[in-house]
Amino acid sequence: MWKAPSHSRGALLTGLMCAVWFVLAARRPELHYHFAPLVAAALWPLSLRSNGRATADAARIGGIGAAALVFATTGVIVAAGNMNGPNFLHQGPAWPEAMLFALVAAGWATRVASREKPGMLGALVDSSTGDT
Numbered sequence: 001m002w003k004a005p006s007h008s009r010g011a012l013l014t015g016l017m018c019a020v021w022f023v024l025a026a027r028r029p030e031l032h033y034h035f036a037p038l039v040a041a042a043l044w045p046l047s048l049r050s051n052g053r054a055t056a057d058a059a060r061i062g063g064i065g066a067a068a069l070v071f072a073t074t075g076v077i078v079a080a081g082n083m084n085g086p087n088f089l090h091q092g093p094a095w096p097e098a099m100l101f102a103l104v105a106a107g108w109a110t111r112v113a114s115r116e117k118p119g120m121l122g123a124l125v126d127s128s129t130g131d132t
Contacts, residue, residue, distance in 0.1 A: 005051050007061060009122035010044030014066045017043055018073040025082040032085030032094040034101070039076065041066045045113040054113040063110030070102035 021036035044066035048054035054062070077083045078095050087097040 004044060005048045005054065007044075007048075007052050007058070007065065010047040013043040013047050013066060014040050014069050018069055022073060022077060022082075025077045026080065029084045031080040032083060032087065032097075034088065034097070037098040037102040039103040040073070041045045041070045042109035044069075045106065045109035046069070049113040053116060056090040056114045059110045059114035062113065063106040066108040066109070067102050070106075074098045074102070 016040070017036065017040035021033055021040060024031075024033055024036070041063075045059050045062035048058055048062050074083070074095055078093075083094050083098070085094055087094045
Protein backbone atom coordinates (compact mmCIF):
# COMPACT_ATOMS: atom_id res chain seq x y z
CA MET A 1 0.00 0.00 0.00
CA TRP A 2 2.73 2.51 0.91
CA LYS A 3 5.08 1.53 -1.93
CA ALA A 4 2.87 2.84 -4.73
CA PRO A 5 2.84 6.59 -5.37
CA SER A 6 -0.17 8.12 -3.62
CA HIS A 7 -1.21 11.33 -1.95
CA SER A 8 -1.55 9.44 1.34
CA ARG A 9 2.09 8.41 1.21
CA GLY A 10 3.22 11.88 0.19
CA ALA A 11 1.22 13.52 2.97
CA LEU A 12 2.65 11.05 5.46
CA LEU A 13 6.24 11.74 4.36
CA THR A 14 5.75 15.50 4.49
CA GLY A 15 3.93 15.21 7.82
CA LEU A 16 6.74 13.12 9.31
CA MET A 17 9.35 15.65 8.21
CA CYS A 18 7.24 18.46 9.68
CA ALA A 19 6.97 16.52 12.96
CA VAL A 20 10.75 16.07 13.07
CA TRP A 21 11.19 19.78 12.37
CA PHE A 22 8.74 20.65 15.16
CA VAL A 23 10.58 18.43 17.68
CA LEU A 24 13.95 19.88 16.69
CA ALA A 25 12.61 23.44 16.98
CA ALA A 26 11.10 22.70 20.41
CA ARG A 27 14.38 21.19 21.55
CA ARG A 28 16.56 24.11 20.38
CA PRO A 29 14.42 27.24 19.69
CA GLU A 30 17.52 29.39 19.19
CA LEU A 31 18.38 27.43 16.06
CA HIS A 32 16.53 27.75 12.80
CA TYR A 33 16.58 24.63 10.69
CA HIS A 34 16.75 26.42 7.33
CA PHE A 35 16.43 23.34 5.13
CA ALA A 36 13.61 21.57 7.00
CA PRO A 37 10.88 23.46 5.10
CA LEU A 38 12.68 22.78 1.81
CA VAL A 39 12.85 19.04 2.40
CA ALA A 40 9.33 18.80 3.83
CA ALA A 41 7.73 20.72 0.96
CA ALA A 42 9.54 18.68 -1.68
CA LEU A 43 8.77 15.22 -0.27
CA TRP A 44 5.09 14.95 -1.25
CA PRO A 45 5.39 15.87 -4.94
CA LEU A 46 8.65 13.96 -5.33
CA SER A 47 7.13 10.83 -3.81
CA LEU A 48 4.55 10.86 -6.63
CA ARG A 49 7.41 10.43 -9.13
CA SER A 50 8.71 7.16 -7.64
CA ASN A 51 7.19 4.97 -10.40
CA GLY A 52 7.43 7.40 -13.29
CA ARG A 53 5.95 10.71 -14.29
CA ALA A 54 3.01 11.98 -12.24
CA THR A 55 0.12 13.77 -13.89
CA ALA A 56 0.21 17.54 -13.73
CA ASP A 57 -2.94 17.57 -11.56
CA ALA A 58 -1.54 15.01 -9.11
CA ALA A 59 1.76 16.86 -8.86
CA ARG A 60 -0.05 20.17 -8.33
CA ILE A 61 -2.20 18.69 -5.56
CA GLY A 62 0.96 17.29 -3.93
CA GLY A 63 2.77 20.61 -4.13
CA ILE A 64 -0.15 22.59 -2.72
CA GLY A 65 -0.71 20.03 0.03
CA ALA A 66 2.95 20.00 0.99
CA ALA A 67 3.15 23.79 1.07
CA ALA A 68 0.02 23.93 3.22
CA LEU A 69 1.45 21.41 5.71
CA VAL A 70 4.71 23.33 5.92
CA PHE A 71 2.87 26.65 6.34
CA ALA A 72 0.80 25.14 9.16
CA THR A 73 3.88 23.71 10.84
CA THR A 74 5.63 27.07 10.56
CA GLY A 75 2.63 28.73 12.20
CA VAL A 76 2.60 26.23 15.05
CA ILE A 77 6.35 26.60 15.63
CA VAL A 78 6.08 30.40 15.63
CA ALA A 79 3.01 30.35 17.92
CA ALA A 80 4.88 28.09 20.34
CA GLY A 81 7.75 30.58 20.40
CA ASN A 82 10.21 28.05 19.02
CA MET A 83 11.45 29.84 15.90
CA ASN A 84 13.89 32.26 17.47
CA GLY A 85 16.93 31.54 15.33
CA PRO A 86 18.23 33.88 12.66
CA ASN A 87 17.37 33.77 9.01
CA PHE A 88 20.10 33.55 6.38
CA LEU A 89 20.54 37.34 6.37
CA HIS A 90 20.69 37.49 10.19
CA GLN A 91 18.10 40.27 10.08
CA GLY A 92 14.46 39.91 10.98
CA PRO A 93 12.40 36.85 11.83
CA ALA A 94 12.94 33.41 10.36
CA TRP A 95 9.31 32.55 9.51
CA PRO A 96 9.20 34.46 6.17
CA GLU A 97 12.26 32.52 5.05
CA ALA A 98 10.58 29.22 5.97
CA MET A 99 7.48 30.18 3.97
CA LEU A 100 9.55 31.27 0.97
CA PHE A 101 11.62 28.08 1.06
CA ALA A 102 8.43 26.01 1.24
CA LEU A 103 6.97 27.75 -1.82
CA VAL A 104 10.19 27.37 -3.83
CA ALA A 105 10.61 23.69 -2.92
CA ALA A 106 6.96 22.79 -3.52
CA GLY A 107 6.97 24.55 -6.89
CA TRP A 108 10.22 22.97 -8.02
CA ALA A 109 9.27 19.48 -6.82
CA THR A 110 5.87 19.82 -8.53
CA ARG A 111 7.65 20.56 -11.80
CA VAL A 112 10.08 17.66 -11.30
CA ALA A 113 7.22 15.25 -10.55
CA SER A 114 5.23 16.16 -13.66
CA ARG A 115 7.87 16.79 -16.33
CA GLU A 116 8.54 14.19 -19.00
CA LYS A 117 12.22 13.67 -18.24
CA PRO A 118 13.00 13.26 -14.56
CA GLY A 119 16.04 15.51 -14.51
CA MET A 120 18.74 15.23 -11.88
CA LEU A 121 16.45 15.45 -8.84
CA GLY A 122 13.73 13.25 -10.31
CA ALA A 123 16.26 10.57 -11.23
CA LEU A 124 17.05 10.19 -7.52
CA VAL A 125 13.49 9.07 -6.74
CA ASP A 126 12.20 7.65 -10.02
CA SER A 127 12.67 3.88 -10.03
CA SER A 128 11.24 3.53 -13.55
CA THR A 129 14.29 5.13 -15.19
CA GLY A 130 16.88 2.61 -14.02
CA ASP A 131 19.36 1.16 -16.50
CA THR A 132 18.80 -2.46 -17.52
